[in-house]
Amino acid sequence: MPVPILAACDVHKSYGRGATRFDALRGVSLEIAQGESVAIIGKSGSGKSTLMHLLALLDKPTEGAVELSGHDAAGLSSAVLNRTRNSTFGFVFQQFFLNPGSSVLDNVTLPLRIAGVPRAERNRRGMAALAQLELESKAKNRATDLSGGQKQRVVIARALVNDPSVIFADEPTGNLDTATGAVVEDILLELNRTRGITLIVVTHDEDLANRCDRRVYIRDGLIVDDLTSSAIAAANAEVAA
Amino acid sequence: MRAVDVVGDAIDNTLRSKARTALTVVAIVIGSFTLTLTSGVGTGINAYINKTVASIGARDVMTVTKTVPAAQDSEAPIAYDPNAPTSSGDSMGGEEAKPITAAELKDLARVPGVLSVEPTLTVRADYVQQAAGTKYQAEVGGFVAGMSLDLAAGQQLGWNASQNQVTIPVTYVQPLGYASNAAAIGTTVTIGITAANGNATTVTATVVGVSVAGFSGGGSLTPNAALSRALYDAQSVGLKEAARTSYPSAAIRFDPAATAAEVTALKARLAAIGYDGATVSDQLGIYRTAIDAVVLILNGFAAIALLAAGFGIVNTLLMSVQERTREIGLMKAMGMPGGSVFGVFSTEAVFIGLLGSAIGAGLAIVAGSLTSGLLAGSLLTDLPGLQIIAFDPVAIGIIVGTVMAIAFLAGTIPAVRAARQDPIDALRYE
Ligand SMILES: Nc1ncnc2c1ncn2[C@@H]1O[C@H](COP(=O)(O)OP(=O)(O)OP(=O)(O)O)[C@@H](O)[C@H]1O
Ligand SMILES: [Mg+2]
Numbered sequence: 001m002p003v004p005i006l007a008a009c010d011v012h013k014s015y016g017r018g019a020t021r022f023d024a025l026r027g028v029s030l031e032i033a034q035g036e037s038v039a040i041i042g043k044s045g046s047g048k049s050t051l052m053h054l055l056a057l058l059d060k061p062t063e064g065a066v067e068l069s070g071h072d073a074a075g076l077s078s079a080v081l082n083r084t085r086n087s088t089f090g091f092v093f094q095q096f097f098l099n100p101g102s103s104v105l106d107n108v109t110l111p112l113r114i115a116g117v118p119r120a121e122r123n124r125r126g127m128a129a130l131a132q133l134e135l136e137s138k139a140k141n142r143a144t145d146l147s148g149g150q151k152q153r154v155v156i157a158r159a160l161v162n163d164p165s166v167i168f169a170d171e172p173t174g175n176l177d178t179a180t181g182a183v184v185e186d187i188l189l190e191l192n193r194t195r196g197i198t199l200i201v202v203t204h205d206e207d208l209a210n211r212c213d214r215r216v217y218i219r220d221g222l223i224v225d226d227l228t229s230s231a232i233a234a235a236n237a238e239v240a241a
Numbered sequence: 242m243r244a245v246d247v248v249g250d251a252i253d254n255t256l257r258s259k260a261r262t263a264l265t266v267v268a269i270v271i272g273s274f275t276l277t278l279t280s281g282v283g284t285g286i287n288a289y290i291n292k293t294v295a296s297i298g299a300r301d302v303m304t305v306t307k308t309v310p311a312a313q314d315s316e317a318p319i320a321y322d323p324n325a326p327t328s329s330g331d332s333m334g335g336e337e338a339k340p341i342t343a344a345e346l347k348d349l350a351r352v353p354g355v356l357s358v359e360p361t362l363t364v365r366a367d368y369v370q371q372a373a374g375t376k377y378q379a380e381v382g383g384f385v386a387g388m389s390l391d392l393a394a395g396q397q398l399g400w401n402a403s404q405n406q407v408t409i410p411v412t413y414v415q416p417l418g419y420a421s422n423a424a425a426i427g428t429t430v431t432i433g434i435t436a437a438n439g440n441a442t443t444v445t446a447t448v449v450g451v452s453v454a455g456f457s458g459g460g461s462l463t464p465n466a467a468l469s470r471a472l473y474d475a476q477s478v479g480l481k482e483a484a485r486t487s488y489p490s491a492a493i494r495f496d497p498a499a500t501a502a503e504v505t506a507l508k509a510r511l512a513a514i515g516y517d518g519a520t521v522s523d524q525l526g527i528y529r530t531a532i533d534a535v536v537l538i539l540n541g542f543a544a545i546a547l548l549a550a551g552f553g554i555v556n557t558l559l560m561s562v563q564e565r566t567r568e569i570g571l572m573k574a575m576g577m578p579g580g581s582v583f584g585v586f587s588t589e590a591v592f593i594g595l596l597g598s599a600i601g602a603g604l605a606i607v608a609g610s611l612t613s614g615l616l617a618g619s620l621l622t623d624l625p626g627l628q629i630i631a632f633d634p635v636a637i638g639i640i641v642g643t644v645m646a647i648a649f650l651a652g653t654i655p656a657v658r659a660a661r662q663d664p665i666d667a668l669r670y671e
Contacts, residue, residue: 049669058574058665079578086576093668097571101257114577116243 003070004031005166005198006055011064013050013221024050026221027064034165037192037199039209042218048202049170051218055200056089056168057081086115090159090197092188094171096151098143104154105130105139111162129157133187149180156187166198167191173205185211242581251588254561255596262593265550265557269597269644270604272546276640277605278630279543283536285613285631290525290532299388301497303504303518304361305349305511306490307339340487348514354495354507360488362473367433367441369409369462371417376433379413381472382461388521390463394422395450398465405446405468407432410460411453422451432462434472438479444471493518547644550597551651554590558655562586562662569659570667579660586659590652591645598644602637 013025024047032038032055040048053059054066057073066073068084076084090111098107109117109126117125130136133153138146146154152172159167169188173181185208192199201212209215217225255262341349341360350358368376389397393411409417409425419425431443446468454460464472477485495507504520511518562569569582609630616629 053665053668056574058668082576082578084576085574091574097567097668099568101253110572111575113246114242114572114575114581116246118243119246 002033004067005034005069006032006200007067007070008051008055008061009065009067011051011054011061011066013047013054013059014062024221025054025061028218028221028223030055030216030223030226032198032200034198035192035196036214037189037212038201038214038216039212040200040202040216040218041204041206041209044204046218047221048218050221052168052170052200052202056091057085086111087162088165090162090164090167092152092155092159092167092169092172094174096143096155096175098151098154100142100144102143103139104135104141104143104146107143107154108157108161110158115162125161126157129161130154132160133157148176149183152176152180152184153187156184160191164197166200168200170202171204172201173203173208181205181208242577242584247581247584247588248592250585251592254565254585254589255592258561258564261557261560262596265553265593266597266600268550268553269547269594269648270601272543272550273598273601273640273644274605274608275546275601276540276543276644277602277632277637278609279536279539280636280640281605281609281630281632282539283532284633284636285629286532286627287529288631288633289627290529293525299521301356301494301499302388303493303495303507303511303520304490304524305341305358305493305516305518307341308512308515308517340489341491342483343486346488346491349491349493349511349516352493352507352510352514354499354503354510356494356496358491358493361490361492362469363489364434364464364469364472364476366462366472367435369413369417370431370433371419371428374418375416377413377416379432380461381432381469382463390450391453393451393453395426395448398449398463400465402465403467405444405471406449406465407446407468408450408452408463409448410462411451412460414451425451432472434475436476436478440478442475442478444468444475547647551647554593554648554651555654557593558586558590558652559658561589562655562659565659566662566667569662570664573662573664574668582662583653583656583660586656587649587652590648590656594645594648595641597648598641601644602641606632606637 008028008030011025011028012023015022015024028047028051030051040051042048050059054061057066057068057076060074068076073081099110105123105126108129109122112122112125127136127139130139133156135150135153135157138150138154143151143154152175156172159169167188172188173184176184188199188201189211191197199212201208203209212229214226214228216223217227346358346360349355364381366379366381369379370376390408392408395408398406398408407430409430411422414422414425417425417430419428425448428448429445430448431445433441433443435441446464452460452463495504499507508518573579573582609632613628613630617627
């Protein structure tokens with residue numbers, strides 16, 4: 001079996017200390033292979049976002065280790081961590097986090113700007129990313145002037161612009177109506193299927209979860225179930241039989 | 242992140258909340274305006290003094306007077322000493338310097354380092370007259386060999402020429418009946434003088450130059466050595482030998498290559514035998530010290546204004562960091578190093594500093610040049626060449642640089658706060 005692109009090994013995460021100490025994750029182990037689409041599902045407060053932040057190397061576990069392609073992230077320098085988040089990962093959040101004052105194009109090219117890519121190339125790649133999401137005509141608009149669905153597509157363009165191998169999406173459809181949400185889901189799963197981008201989606205939404213290869217159920221900081229589509233298919237087949 | 246993008250971001254952010262930036266900039270403008278203007282005054286006047294010192298020349302000349310006993314503490318009564326000479330009656334306001342006699346001139350000449358000694362000949366002329374024209378009152382200025390005057394026409398006095406030579410002030414040209422400054426050169430003027438015995442006599446001299454007023458004199462008739470001597474002799478007819486050969490001061494010459502330390506040592510040797518020596522630069526240095534002190538005080542006020550402006554920058558940027566918590570968190574999540582975040586915010590502070598100081602200095606240059614021009618045409622017409630407020634690009638560069646440095650320091654507080662921000666806190670949904 002190839003080395004998983006991301007792995008959590010018996011990860012604990014606690015917030016606060018003493019009497020106010022809260023254990024958000026209590027021993028989570030998970031391996032994610034390159035090209036998988038994984039849904040992390042659970043009730044509010046169960047620790048989904050906390051797990052995603054650890055996998056995305058935005059936070060460090062209290063105990064246990066997060067591995068990036070087999071290397072313990074605790075051993076990586078902050079420069080390597082920054083570079084990884086900048087060019088290996090792409091982020092889509094429930095809230096858009098678009099800079100209201102800047103143009104759509106400038107918002108999309110933000111990761112490239114952080115990476116130090118010269119302006120001309122930045123704009124070329126930004127336009128290409130916008131083209132994939134059919135938003136070229138909005139490039140010069142201010143980000144605030146777009147509809148919710150358009151904004152989330154801009155956010156996806158921003159996540160894509162630096163050619164990531166993993167996209168993290170925390171409740172990407174949480175802010176959208178069902179129809180627009182479905183469009184965004186289609187785009188994300190399409191990217192997973194056609195470009196082999198690993199997709200890690202945090203969601204409440206069973207419909208979205210069901211469209212992923214794999215569903216990880218989390219409750220009170222522990223993984224309670226980890227199902228792959230083939231296993232589900234098998235289970236369903238059993239029920240049917 | 243590329244430097245050009247850091248700067249671009251910083252400028253964009255500064256211009257994003259215009260009202261807030263404008264108010265912060267105004268505070269800096271006030272400080273740097275004042276600082277530029279006061280240093281301009283210092284530059285202007287000191288440049289004038291320096292130019293004057295340089296143009297006067299006579300670097301190797303020291304004016305020597307007898308040391309006046311230290312002024313008594315006005316409150317304390319002086320103990321009576323029957324042997325001490327009483328001061329000659331009712332002279333108010335301290336003693337005058339005692340005259341230097343011919344014998345004492347010889348003593349001075351023997352002091353090591355003194356190359357030559359010449360007495361200062363004080364002459365009181367009654368009038369000056371050109372041909373048979375109107376007689377005008379005239380002062381005869383003191384002049385030291387080696388000095389040069391600010392001339393509007395003609396040439397410097399031939400100090401050692403046997404001919405009687407004189408320069409006339411530019412203000413006398415028209416009254417004396419000359420068509421132009423140049424027309425005066427080479428003509429002969431008559432100087433009227435009253436001798437000690439009461440007889441009026443005259444001395445004639447050739448005009449070699451037309452002088453412009455300045456610190457070096459030039460506002461009066463300036464004679465060469467031959468004319469000085471002729472006038473002095475005419476004036477001294479009827480005086481006793483002792484009175485004729487005692488002088489209020491003397492000019493000594495020393496090695497032009499003498500270092501400052503050697504000049505100081507020479508002054509010490511003169512002081513040891515009871516004389517004060519002052520070079521031309523010492524004499525004008527008094528003005529310079531006074532001006533520097535005034536400028537320093539004014540700069541102090543400007544510095545206080547800038548300090549206040551510094552707090553304004555801290556405040557503005559803290560608000561900006563607060564407002565942009567999300568944006569900063571997002572950029573850090575996307576791999577922006579804390580150092581770059583610090584860079585963006587401190588560049589923003591420096592940009593605000595640059596904006597404020599450049600505007601302030603610009604306004605000061607405009608205001609200063611206008612004022613200076615107005616004053617030169619009105620109040621200061623007697624001192625042509627004095628540009629009361631002058632701007633030295635280096636000094637302005639230093640002011641702008643200093644303000645930017647203050648802004649940078651003020652910006653570090655918010656910039657560090659932004660750099661330390663945890664991206665997760667910013668990304669958590671509220
Ligand atoms: N900085 C923090 N300090 C203290 N407690 C925290 C902190 N961050 C998260 N928690 C707690 O950790 C638990 C897990 O939080 P997390 O955000 O991972 O939940 P979630 O599963 O993403 O929930 P939701 O679906 O509502 O987003 C919650 O009970 C939360 O209150
Ligand atoms: Mg969450």
